[in-house]
């Protein structure tokens with residue numbers, strides 16, 4: 234539906250899950266932006282939460298809106314995390330990391346009781362992989378990992394920012410790979426990638442998601458695992 238901001242529609246549905254007293258994980262990206270703004274409004278109206286940010290960008294935005302940020306170590310465990318995704322399939326599996334925040338996002342998701350993914354309708358796919366899979370690597374190993382990924386026919390491309398190498402919040406590199414032609418199960422691919430020394434994390438989120446909220450025009454459609 235033209236003119237409808239589906240990212241905002243999904244975000245506004247997701248923040249209904251956030252209640253006073255909760256410890257909340259805040260995702261990163263243009264969809265998460267609307268969720269953080271909405272939580273900022275709720276905080277102004279008396280909502281009492283503590284939040285953990287999945288990126289420097291999210292932390293800055295949340296603080297500017299008066300949301301209290303604590304470290305993951307202080308939180309220990311989060312009640313709920315709301316985050317975006319680059320692709321989501323029918324099995325609640327995701328590709329994330331288009332914005333480079335996959336490492337902190339995966340750590341936060343792993344330490345959360347209820348993970349909610351919010352997305353506009355363009356993110357819903359029957360098969361993951363049209364979006365290139367981001368892989369975070371230690372700079373010391375990046376060039377050798379690229380050669381290894383080339384040998385696996387994954388068409389690796391090191392992410393750049395302008396004419397500079399892109400660096401994550403953890404000061405690592407990102408390599409984007411093409412998994413569209415991979416025949417093996419995604420869990421095998423994930424295991425295989427994580428077994429390469431120097432690969433810190435991949436943007437495949439296969440098991441952590443509990444709820445997916447996809448906006449279809451003005452309607453937010455929720456699916457629970």
Ligand SMILES: O=C[C@H](O)[C@H](O)[C@H](O)COP(=O)(O)O
Pocket residue numbers: 260261262263264265316317318319329330331332333334335338
């Ligand atoms: O690294 C970035 C995150 O994984 C984002 O949640 C993901 O890229 C989706 O971002 P957006 O909502 O901007 O499409």
